[in-house]
Amino acid sequence: MSEYHVPVMLAECIEGLNIKKDGTYVDVTFGGGGHSREIMKHLGPDGQLLAFDQDADAQQNIIDDDRFVFIDQNFRYLKNFCRLHGAIPVDGILADLGVSSYQFDQAERGFSIRFDAELDMRMNQLGDLTAKDVVNNYTGAELHRIFGIYGEIQNAKSLAETIVTARLNAPIVTIADLKNAIINRIPKGKENKYLAQVFQALRIEVNQELEALKEFLVQAADVLAVGGRLVVMSYHSLEDRLVKNFIAKGKFSGEVEKDLYGNNNRPLDAVSRGAITASADEISNNNRARSAKLRIAVKK
Structure with a gap:
């Protein structure tokens, strides 16, 4: 795995998920499995992790564990496959966007x-x-x-x-x-x-990365349990803007809509103020961390 891809801001991602031992979690960008392996360490015998990856090469990193389910699909099909595996609602979703070091x-x-x-x-x-x-x-x-x-x-x-x-x-x-x-x-x-x-x-x-990201974010809000966490790491402004807007407004452009009582009608609340960025030490050891922006939200 370490040769395949070194996960960026691993500790921050795991902390952002706020993992419960018996929870159900989804890593929608499995890749080298670095984030997934760390999530598994925090799960008890009744916990479950679903992992998505559309790249066949990622399958060489599949984790041999009864609590782990690998789904060889794009994350734009998140809701369908979570439903197929009886895994709705979920307690946390992690997305590490873009291309892996391996690719x-x-x-x-x-x-x-x-x-x-x-x-x-x-x-x-x-x-x-x-x-x-x-x-x-x-x-x-x-x-x-x-x-x-x-x-x-x-x-x-x-x-x-x-x-x-x-x-x-x-x-x-x-x-x-x-x-x-x-x-x-x-x-x-x-x-x-x-x-x-x-x-x-x-x-x-x-x-079709931006279209897939939009579909994923809307579905993520649907499949999360109340109090569940969404953790998304992006590497360029186009992705980060979509994530930021969806967390803030529940949509990708325009102003946030309000319900009949004047409350903001959006499914998520930001946990972190603004984007979290990698430390200088991490950037010096892993150049890919330089452009990474991490955003964390909780289902209302």
Whole structure:
């Protein structure tokens, strides 16, 4: 597991869940199993942990314990599978969003700008859409949209136009092909940051990450028991904004709705004031912790 992925803010996540020995908990981003193993340590013989992961590679880390149930699905199906396993309501839900260190380090998966490989970026390796499909088949307007919204790239329109022109000569198949195609659009001295934004935009589109996150958050509020905890860690502002808004307002945009008596009509209350960030020591030992933001909420 340690080679697969080092969990970020592990102690803070476990504290946020406020685990009861006989409770039912869900880790919706199992990955290397680091968070799940720590949760299991706090459960008694009557406790239960369900773990979701859509990446087949995560199954190599499955925990051999009768209290543990592995579900090979995207967390957007949280409610259906909790119901299937008779696990509603649950006492706590943990989500560690984004790509695992393991996925970044597998060159052939196409997640990292450090390697050359085919443009893939599927978290679910059985998924139909790849980054190669997006780059070669999306219209200029569609590429402009995803680079502007998901990558927050300043020159998103000219970047999209450059890709559309480049693919007329030959398909853009590999990471190197993409880098070569857009080299004149990359700001000097900011190559790594810019490419990271391009890759983030493609990855979010391929995996429908923001749509899945919205569906998950709404379902999490439904399946939690009163007093149950939601613990979510995100790594970029798009995810964190959705989590922050849903906890504060019970929705993703607009103002919080009120009931007939003027009370705020939202299912969750924030436990932490603002986002929790990693300590300087943790960041020095695990660079991935640098951008992590942890938010904790309780079901009203």
